[in-house]
Amino acid sequence: MMSPKDVVHRWVEAFNRADADALAALYADDAVNHQVAESPVSGRAAIRRMFADEFASADMVCLVENLFEDGEWAMLEWRDPLGLRGCGFFHIVDGRIVFQRGYWDKLSFLRAQGLPLPNN
Template sequence: MNELDAAREMIDAWNRMDWDRVVALFAEDAVLHSVMQDPIAGRGAIEARIRALTAGLERIELRVKAMGVIDGRVFIERVDDFDVNGHHVELPVVGILRIGPDGLVTEWLEYYDRASMMRGMGLPADFSHS
């Protein structure tokens, strides 16, 4: 399986809300890093984060705008369109995945505006505005 096929399989698992499959597509020692937060290392920790993030999730579609491989990493420009706890969010995201030779994700970096996501989800902002 090439890098793009592995990335497409991960996107498909998210869109089907198949969390067992999403978790299984990470290597045992993978790292998930939303760059505005501390990285999460290890499949078990990643599973706990995904289960917490998807609690209350009613629907999700990761709409890929562009995807390609640069220097062995898959770059994905997308819009995450989801409904959670009665709130609708459309969040522009750039994800960068490293895929191991076994087709499993070894590293996933996420770049997005966290304040916009929190606002869209109806949650308090992370930072106070003085």
């Protein structure tokens, strides 16, 4: 069985290939992915769609700065080539991600990617 750190290493590899199918395969059927700048996404199929949509709209790269493991949890500090930084927390049970929470600056991401800014 893969350790939480091993699962996150595979997650980063799949993310950097923009491979929504490989990413989805790392999640439990009823997993939740909550990027705090967005609404939570529930279920493997919905998480796959989320990644596919994101990869279609932006060129994203995850560069690992730190990766820690504690029991069933892995904590990832990352950056991208455009200067964005963030962190993710992955709860992993039996080799599958059951919960993920990520923190990053959505406004900086939109600006760096040249995407439309929200109207507030």
